[in-house]
Amino acid sequence: MSETTVTPEQPITVEEREVKPGFVGTNVPRKEDERLVQGQGVFTDDVRRHGMGYVHFVRSPYAHARIVGIDVSKALELEGVYGTLTGDEVAIQTDPFFELSTPPGSEIKDYALAVGKARWMGEPVAAVVAATRELARDAAELVEVEYEPLPVLVDAERAQETDAPVLHEEAGSNVVWSGEFDWGDFDAALAEADRVIRIERLHFHRFSSTPLECSGCLVEYERATGQWTIFGNHQMPGVGAIWMAPALRVGLDKLRFVSHDIGGAFGNKITLHPYFVACCLLARKLRRPVQWTEWRTDQHMANTHGNERTFLDVEVPVRSDGTMLGFKVSAIDDCGAFPRYEPLGCIIWAQVTPGCYRWRNVRVDFTQVCTNKSPVAPNRGYSRMQHLWLTERLVDIVAHELELDPVEVRKRNYVRSDEMPYETPNGCVYDSGDYALCLDKALELIDYGSIAQRREEASARGKLLGVGIGSTLDSGTNNFGQSMIVNPELQFSGNNEVATVKLDIFGEIVVTLGTVPQGQGHETTASQVVADILGCTPDDVHVRPGHDSYWNSHAGFSGTYASQFAVTGIGAVKGATERLAGEMRQLAAAVLGCSPDDVELAEGQARMRENPEAALPFMALGAIINANNAGLPPDLDVTLNCRYVYRPPFEKPDVERKYGNLTLTYASQVHACVVEIDRETGVYEIVDYGAVDDCGNRIHPQIVEGQVHGATAHALGAATHEQFPYDEDGTLLTANFYDYHVPHALDMPPLKTDYVETPSPFTNYGAKGMGEGGGAGIHALCAAIQDALRPLGGPIVTESCNPPNHVWELIRDPEATRAGVTVESR
Amino acid sequence: MEAVRSKTVSVEVNGELYEREVDARRLLVHFIRDDLELTGTHVGCDTGNCGACTVLYDGQAVKSCMLLAVQADGTKIETVEGLAQDGQLHPLQQAFSDHHALQCGYCTPGMLLSAKHLLDNNHEPTETEIRRAIQGNICRCTGYVNIVEAIAAVARGEVS
Numbered sequence: 001m002s003e004t005t006v007t008p009e010q011p012i013t014v015e016e017r018e019v020k021p022g023f024v025g026t027n028v029p030r031k032e033d034e035r036l037v038q039g040q041g042v043f044t045d046d047v048r049r050h051g052m053g054y055v056h057f058v059r060s061p062y063a064h065a066r067i068v069g070i071d072v073s074k075a076l077e078l079e080g081v082y083g084t085l086t087g088d089e090v091a092i093q094t095d096p097f098f099e100l101s102t103p104p105g106s107e108i109k110d111y112a113l114a115v116g117k118a119r120w121m122g123e124p125v126a127a128v129v130a131a132t133r134e135l136a137r138d139a140a141e142l143v144e145v146e147y148e149p150l151p152v153l154v155d156a157e158r159a160q161e162t163d164a165p166v167l168h169e170e171a172g173s174n175v176v177w178s179g180e181f182d183w184g185d186f187d188a189a190l191a192e193a194d195r196v197i198r199i200e201r202l203h204f205h206r207f208s209s210t211p212l213e214c215s216g217c218l219v220e221y222e223r224a225t226g227q228w229t230i231f232g233n234h235q236m237p238g239v240g241a242i243w244m245a246p247a248l249r250v251g252l253d254k255l256r257f258v259s260h261d262i263g264g265a266f267g268n269k270i271t272l273h274p275y276f277v278a279c280c281l282l283a284r285k286l287r288r289p290v291q292w293t294e295w296r297t298d299q300h301m302a303n304t305h306g307n308e309r310t311f312l313d314v315e316v317p318v319r320s321d322g323t324m325l326g327f328k329v330s331a332i333d334d335c336g337a338f339p340r341y342e343p344l345g346c347i348i349w350a351q352v353t354p355g356c357y358r359w360r361n362v363r364v365d366f367t368q369v370c371t372n373k374s375p376v377a378p379n380r381g382y383s384r385m386q387h388l389w390l391t392e393r394l395v396d397i398v399a400h401e402l403e404l405d406p407v408e409v410r411k412r413n414y415v416r417s418d419e420m421p422y423e424t425p426n427g428c429v430y431d432s433g434d435y436a437l438c439l440d441k442a443l444e445l446i447d448y449g450s451i452a453q454r455r456e457e458a459s460a461r462g463k464l465l466g467v468g469i470g471s472t473l474d475s476g477t478n479n480f481g482q483s484m485i486v487n488p489e490l491q492f493s494g495n496n497e498v499a500t501v502k503l504d505i506f507g508e509i510v511v512t513l514g515t516v517p518q519g520q521g522h523e524t525t526a527s528q529v530v531a532d533i534l535g536c537t538p539d540d541v542h543v544r545p546g547h548d549s550y551w552n553s554h555a556g557f558s559g560t561y562a563s564q565f566a567v568t569g570i571g572a573v574k575g576a577t578e579r580l581a582g583e584m585r586q587l588a589a590a591v592l593g594c595s596p597d598d599v600e601l602a603e604g605q606a607r608m609r610e611n612p613e614a615a616l617p618f619m620a621l622g623a624i625i626n627a628n629n630a631g632l633p634p635d636l637d638v639t640l641n642c643r644y645v646y647r648p649p650f651e652k653p654d655v656e657r658k659y660g661n662l663t664l665t666y667a668s669q670v671h672a673c674v675v676e677i678d679r680e681t682g683v684y685e686i687v688d689y690g691a692v693d694d695c696g697n698r699i700h701p702q703i704v705e706g707q708v709h710g711a712t713a714h715a716l717g718a719a720t721h722e723q724f725p726y727d728e729d730g731t732l733l734t735a736n737f738y739d740y741h742v743p744h745a746l747d748m749p750p751l752k753t754d755y756v757e758t759p760s761p762f763t764n765y766g767a768k769g770m771g772e773g774g775g776a777g778i779h780a781l782c783a784a785i786q787d788a789l790r791p792l793g794g795p796i797v798t799e800s801c802n803p804p805n806h807v808w809e810l811i812r813d814p815e816a817t818r819a820g821v822t823v824e825s826r
Numbered sequence: 827m828e829a830v831r832s833k834t835v836s837v838e839v840n841g842e843l844y845e846r847e848v849d850a851r852r853l854l855v856h857f858i859r860d861d862l863e864l865t866g867t868h869v870g871c872d873t874g875n876c877g878a879c880t881v882l883y884d885g886q887a888v889k890s891c892m893l894l895a896v897q898a899d900g901t902k903i904e905t906v907e908g909l910a911q912d913g914q915l916h917p918l919q920q921a922f923s924d925h926h927a928l929q930c931g932y933c934t935p936g937m938l939l940s941a942k943h944l945l946d947n948n949h950e951p952t953e954t955e956i957r958r959a960i961q962g963n964i965c966r967c968t969g970y971v972n973i974v975e976a977i978a979a980v981a982r983g984e985v986s
Contacts, residue, residue: 029923042865
């Protein structure tokens with residue numbers, strides 16, 4: 001196998017190149033669909049093994065309790081029960097998962113099962129394995145756990161008070177991480193301002209994108225080699241293995257991660273390592289394959305939620321004309337009971353520090369704390385969504401208070417297209433974009449010119465009509481060096497992805513990806529790229545479904561997350577295919593007796609440009625190198641099996657200044673939302689909605705649009721209903737789809753979409769990763785509600801989730817939110 | 827009298843007759859998936875909300891997690907595996923692909939069966955009727971836009 005790893009000396013630039021017809025940029029039929037529409041997809045729970053046992057976790061009914069004792073004897077007496085696992089065994093057989101934080105967060109001890117204490121309601125404290133799902137559940141009820149309940153902390157703003165319960169005694173504090181970010185000169189901006197708008201509190205709520213397929217795995221242990229095969233739906237197995245292997249005290253190669261089809265993930269399947277480790281221990285202990293599929297209620301209670309964030313003491317210095325000079329804020333991020341992927345969220349927001357705006361002076365005091373709630377994970381739009389909701393709220397609150405037009409304020413403050421690439425105050429480089437154009441297109445979609453008239457018509461029907469804009473960024477392709485800003489000791493930086501492309505004996509073109517797709521159509525888009533380079537069709541290209549870390553197309557950051565496939569995944573596929581194309585030309589040249597430069601690949605053949613009759617079909621090339629190679633020149637270094645590691649061009653950030661380029665691409669989205677609110681009840685309807693997406697050049701426009709639809713639905717669900725509230729005892733109030741209302745077909749407003757293509761100068765094909773820009777929907781709806789309620793005393797929308805009862809509260813008592821906003825005139 | 831813990835059920839699934847001894851408490855969806863190994867029918871929740879387990883049960887769209895397997899004794903069931911005939915995709919399956927009405931594909935089998943039930947009983951549904959017909963099926967990927975379009979296209983006879 002030949003391999004190359006190329007790091008460009010300069011960022012890759014899109015060359016002026018000959019325009020030729022190709023498959024990239026077109027809507028070829030999705031390769032995945034044929035199996036999926038016939039129910040032939042292979043999801044985790046579909047996989048069976050002889051003699052396997054079903055795992056059921058015993059979960060804590062208390063949000064915070066000391067575990068006095070666990071007695072599994074009655075469970076073990078039940079016929080058909082294969083065995084159990086408790087926290088005590090876990091503590092002996094594994095090491096705690098490594099923590100990413102500096103002290104105090106680094107002192108936290110996180111295991112596969114609760115050890116000594118349960119810290120959220122639903123935390124697994126033991127596991128039972130039995131012959132059937134039903135029996136495992138029965139047996140779990142027979143496990144007797146004695147708890148000593150402890151005081152509960154559910155309010156992140158109380159986490160640092162001296163009398164607050166402490167979750168992790170070893171850390172000595174509920175704080176995971178805290179730090180100051182100070183870019184530009186905020187004090188000078190304050191001095192320069194004509195007005196200063198102050199906002200006491202804004203709150204971004206806790207929710208999750210709740211993939212329809214719950215988490216799960218089937219684990220087999222091979223005693224001869226000490227190797228575990230984990231067929232599961234982990235979406236980031238590269239990092240999963242980095243967590244799991246040291247905890248299990250084995251090398252990385254002892255963990256083989258396999259997935260085929262995954263029923264949605266949205267970041268919620270990034271931190272499955274505690275469950276997977278428990279299953280690994282059970283498979284080894286019981287000497288049989290074990291299968292775990294999470295129940296929906298388990299997922300809501302105990303898998304992962306998105307980060308909840310509270311913004312306090314916000315100050316925004318503004319000039320009279322609406323030019324915004326910066327902002328200052330104290331942010332408290334609630335990561336639940338364990339940090340797991342955190343505290344990366346404490347820096348990831350900084351990828352989009354100024355949002356879409358030109359303000360240069362930003363001061364953020366950021367603190368992340370633990371509470372007795374389910375741990376968080378990088379939910380779609382991770383950390384940037386919370387921050388961008390803040391920046392959009394600031395724009396709309398400033399416009400509201402200064403009686404300025406939110407459209408004009410945006411256009412005045414947007415980074416302009418002629419400023420691209422634009423360096424933000426903290427050193428990130430916005431690669432391309434035209435936010436004002438996106439806004440114009442969004443306004444066109446909702447027929448903005450007719451709004452005044454529609455407002456009057458709605459008013460005549462007793463409704464309040466409001467318009468809101470949400471502009472947002474979907475930063476993609478992480479520089480993992482940003483982790484060094486939260487912890488300089490961490491040894492992560494850059495990024496990578498791997499693909500292999502080979503030509504086999506019968507001429508089959510076979511591609512393997514390091515990415516772990518969950519519905520994004522990677523098989524299809526990869527085949528478009530391969531087909532264009534090799535001069536064949538996507539139908540000629542077989543992209544293996546799913547992921548297998550034993551395919552050798554796997555690296556430390558492999559996975560599908562953070563809007564990066566179009567850059568990293570495609571970059572790897574392109575690199576491997578170009579290498580294969582070069583080898584195919586070399587081989588053909590050796591056989592045909594010409595120079596590789598004389599050979600072109602077209603129509604499934606390698607042929608001489610000047611004499612197309614002299615041609616070798618791909619099948620002949622594959623057969624020669626693999627099965628009929630006698631007589632080839634000894635120095636012909638060709639394998640027709642090529643691997644490529646794509647590495648984006650990143651530097652390590654300046655840790656002291658918290659400064660550097662944290663992501664490679666910045667897709668942008670502007671959404672416009674029109675609501676009508678019933679002034680008596682607060683019930684509202686989204687009556688018009690436009691979404692404009694710019695992710696650079698689109699490799700498969702239909703897939704891109706599908707992502708826009710889906711991300712918008714997530715945002716509107718989150719903005720209207722989806723929330724994970726806890727009562728004072730730490731009980732989750734929305735533990736299933738009855739109480740946690742996700743959008744159904746009748747809930748969705750008619751969506752109108754449009755696009756802009758500003759090619760990225762830093763990537764292959766000028767494409768940008770995308771799929772996480774839906775947060776714009778939350779921003780837009782908040783703005784629309786605030787706009788609609790202006791005639792009723794001008795309440796300020798301070799919450800990211802606004803179900804009708806909350807809107808009614810705003811109508812009933814507008815002063816309650818108005819009191820938290822002041823304007824100082826200079 | 828000792829409680830009955832299991833029962834023999836006889837069910838016709840996708841035209842094939844199956845006779846199995848099942849636990850009295852076994853859910854129909856687990857019978858279909860685990861006993862008959864027809865894993866195209868999915869489980870997305872444990873409360874009957876998501877519709878990933880939708881099958882046709884004597885012609886009615888039902889959530890198979892809301893029935894016990896023993897209740898299905900003597901019935902005819904159609905699952906996603908029965909939609910394609912002679913290697914030819916059902917028009918709904920083709921339309922879902924043409925219109926990009928699926929991403930991860932997890933909700934798709936249930937969605938297809940709900941859509942088939944609609945079109946079996948209403949040849950010219952309005953958009954609202956389509957949305958009502960699939961309101962018991964949750965999709966977390968598509969925002970339903972292309973699903974509604976795909977079903978409408980089949981109703982109009984526009985399938986490649």
